[in-house]
Amino acid sequence: MITFYTYAQSGNCHKVRLFLNLLGLPYETRELNLAQGEHKTEEMLALNPFGQVPVLSDGDKTFSDSQAILVYLARRYGAEHWLPLDPEGLAKVVRWLAATAGEVQFGPAAARVAVIFRGEAPSDEVRNRSTRLLQAMSRTLALGEWLVGDEPTIADIAVFPYLSVAHHGLIDLTPFPRVRDWLARVAALPGFVPMPELTPAFAERLATVHASLSLKAA
Ligand SMILES: N[C@@H](CCC(=O)N[C@@H](CS)C(=O)NCC(=O)O)C(=O)O
Structure with a gap:
């Protein structure tokens, strides 16, 4: 049985929830209260020494980090298109997984944290980083419907959550129609x-x- 340790408002956790559902896998959810430190208990640190969610256990095996969990689920349960095995396809998927821990995490995800967790406007640095990411995605999506190849991969799943709620960080997707079309796909x-x-x-x-x-802009 798969056990999924999660925090509902987390985009990193949503990558895993989304992929479990796309694969149609049965799983049990353990929702953790991060404000009460439930992710830092001895039980959780034994599962993930980094003390973060998401964490996923499958029988006697445990995995942490959303990207690593997507890789495990794709290889263990998914059709090959989710994580291509050919060197070119695999390298291109890993390129986007790296972007989710870099440009996405420090761009739209950081903007969302600033607004909804701290009640602050995102910094110019975070906004500019988000724009550069959206420009890179637009260029990539000019060449095809998915971030890599002709079918959806875990690159799409990993990048999707924080882009789908970019407005929570006041990041406007209006100038990026290819990204909006990809979100819809x-x-x-x-x-x-x-x-x-x-x-x-x-x-x-x-x-x-x-x-x-809005008041400042008026
Ligand atoms: N690289 C990790 C990052 C995980 C992460 O930042 N998790 C956050 C929730 S989105 C967390 O557990 N924060 C609480 C903490 O760091 O104490 C992943 O992709 O899973």
Whole structure:
């Protein structure tokens, strides 16, 4: 049985939830309260010494890091297109997995953390990094429907969550129609599940930051 340790509002956790659902795998969810440090207990540190979610156990094996978990699930349960085995396809997927831990994490994900966790506008650095990522995605998506090759891969799944909620970090996707079309293609995959709604407290912070920026712009 697969056990999925998660925090619903996390985009990193959503990568795993989305892929488990796309693969149609049965799993048990353990929702952790990060504010109460439930991810730092001895039990959880034994599963993931980094003290973070997501974590996934499958029988007696345990994995952490959303990218690593996607690789495991793709190779263990998925059709080959999710993680191609040919050197070129594999290298191109890893390139985007690396981007999710770099450009995505320090771009749109960081913008979302600034707004909904800290109640602050994202810095110019974070906004510029997000723009550069969106430009790179647009160039890539000019060549095909998916980030790598002709079929969806775990690169699409890994990049999707924080881009699908870019507006939570006040990152505007309007100038990037290819990215918006790609988001719609991922959302049309059978078994798709969206990022959960913001909690009321997070939604209120988003509204407050949005209103204060609109006032400044007026
Ligand atoms: N590289 C890791 C990052 C995981 C991560 O940053 N998890 C966050 C939630 S999105 C977390 O557990 N934060 C709590 C902490 O670091 O104490 C992954 O992709 O899974």
